[in-house]
Amino acid sequence: xxxAPARLTADEARRIALRAQGxxxxxxxxxxxxxxxxxxxxxxxxxxxxxxxxxxxxxxxxLGAVGRQAVEExxxxxxxxxEYWSHAACVLPIEEWPLxxxxxxxxxxxxxxxxxxxEGVYQRVVDQLRAEGPLTATELGGAKNGGPxxxxxxxxxxxxxxxxxxxxxxxxxxxxxxxxDLAERAVPDALLHDDLxxxxxxxxxxxxxxxxxxxxxxxxxxxxHRLKTAQVASVVEDSGLVEVTVDDWTPAGGxxxxxxRVWADPRALESPPRGRHRTTLLSPFDSLxxxxxxxERIFGFAHRLEAYVPRxxxxxxxFAMPLLAGGRLLGRVDPAREGTTLVARHAAFEGGPERAAKxxxxxxxxxxxxxxxxxxxxxxxxxxxxxxxxxxxxxxxAAAFRAAYR
Numbered sequence: 001x002x003x004a005p006a007r008l009t010a011d012e013a014r015r016i017a018l019r020a021q022g023x024x025x026x027x028x029x030x031x032x033x034x035x036x037x038x039x040x041x042x043x044x045x046x047x048x049x050x051x052x053x054x055x056x057x058x059x060x061x062x063l064g065a066v067g068r069q070a071v072e073e074x075x076x077x078x079x080x081x082x083e084y085w086s087h088a089a090c091v092l093p094i095e096e097w098p099l100x101x102x103x104x105x106x107x108x109x110x111x112x113x114x115x116x117x118x119e120g121v122y123q124r125v126v127d128q129l130r131a132e133g134p135l136t137a138t139e140l141g142g143a144k145n146g147g148p149x150x151x152x153x154x155x156x157x158x159x160x161x162x163x164x165x166x167x168x169x170x171x172x173x174x175x176x177x178x179x180x181d182l183a184e185r186a187v188p189d190a191l192l193h194d195d196l197x198x199x200x201x202x203x204x205x206x207x208x209x210x211x212x213x214x215x216x217x218x219x220x221x222x223x224x225h226r227l228k229t230a231q232v233a234s235v236v237e238d239s240g241l242v243e244v245t246v247d248d249w250t251p252a253g254g255x256x257x258x259x260x261r262v263w264a265d266p267r268a269l270e271s272p273p274r275g276r277h278r279t280t281l282l283s284p285f286d287s288l289x290x291x292x293x294x295x296e297r298i299f300g301f302a303h304r305l306e307a308y309v310p311r312x313x314x315x316x317x318x319f320a321m322p323l324l325a326g327g328r329l330l331g332r333v334d335p336a337r338e339g340t341t342l343v344a345r346h347a348a349f350e351g352g353p354e355r356a357a358k359x360x361x362x363x364x365x366x367x368x369x370x371x372x373x374x375x376x377x378x379x380x381x382x383x384x385x386x387x388x389x390x391x392x393x394x395x396x397x398a399a400a401f402r403a404a405y406r
Contacts, residue, residue, distance in 0.1 A: 005243040006269060013215045013246045014298050015273040018327050020214030020265065021288045022062040025275030033059045033066060033074035037081060041208045042090040042225070044285045045083065047176065048307055050319040051335045051370060055091060057283035065373040076172035079186060083170035083178065086225045087290065097187050101194035102201040104166035113161055117154055125158040126167060126182070134171055134181035166194070202227065203235040210241040212287065214268045217249070219259040220294050224287070229259050242266050249297060281321040281333060281366050289322060301329040301350065317346045325362035333367065342367065342376040347393060348385040360389055364396035368404050
């Protein structure tokens with residue numbers, strides 16, 4: 001007998017997703033940043049730093065004003081994590097090293113990665129790391145040839161290939177430079193293996209993505225660790241996730257098929273999500289919202305990173321950060337720093353005038369907390385959308401500062 005999938009409302013799915021991402025309910029503060037990393041399974045890295053770098057913003061959104069140095073130490077001290085290609089360049093819990101054996105094997109099988117390097121360079125880099133590591137690419141002989149930023153030196157190309165193959169690990173970032181060491185030194189012996197076959201790797205990564213997302217389409221699951229949809233389809237029914245239906249998620253025409261099928265972590269269905277909602281600004285690279293299609297489906301919120309959009313065509317700003325409050329995305333703010341002042345270049349609110357006006361206190365709260373976290377002593381608002389909320393936002397900011405520092 002075929003059992004019909006459990007059915008969720010769109011609102012239930014939204015709340016499950018928030019709880020799964022650590023943004024609804026009590027956070028395990030004792031586990032701290034490493035607990036956030038272990039639960040999410042990965043935290044994306046990016047070069048852009050406005051309010052802070054994205055890998056700092058993600059635990060901040062969940063834990064509040066945890067010290068920025070504490071964030072770095074949680075990632076890189078004591079061999080707790082490594083950097084590898086997941087959703088993008090990500091910091092990952094060291095326990096996940098075996099799960100990426102499938103990707104390391106795929107890189108090793110690509111013949112193109114064995115061409116273009118002068119003979120002996122790859123082995124020289126490995127030997128130097130064995131003798132002197134951990135080292136940056138500069139310490140290995142130089143990261144660049146002197147041309148554009150992508151004009152890597154032979155040593156940089158070699159060490160990046162060694163990282164892809166799993167012979168080398170990025171063990172920390174120093175001044176945003178990768179610091180490399182041999183995997184045999186950096187990865188615990190119990191984890192340093194490629195014993196899992198591809199199917200086992202994929203099953204466990206799909207299960208991990210399902211737990212971190214709570215409820216997800218098959219395409220969402222694929223996007224989390226940048227798997228192919230066919231890879232997810234081949235293992236999802238054996239991953240421990242359960243199929244569900246979500247009102248308004250299914251395309252017209254009946255039950256979802258293929259990449260539109262919806263899966264949930266069974267533990268997420270055991271109890272209804274309850275507790276305190278975080279009010280915070282989110283990095284555009286936050287795993288709650290990095291998938292534009294999923295963000296629009298769950299929150300009805302269309303968001304695009306405009307850092308790579310020509311300035312005249314930007315609508316919201318260079319690094320607009322969505323505002324999360326009450327489990328909803330209520331707007332976004334494009335931040336900047338000028339000395340000890342946090343500048344809201346553009347604070348934009350969602351919805352009509354009434355809804356937008358109700359979101360002003362949440363925007364003020366999030367800006368004041370962010371300012372305090374980065375050591376800013378004031379917040380200046382340059383413009384708002386709609387424009388008539390400029391004065392109310394400044395008034396709420398003043399009140400929020402008084403409340404925070406009384």
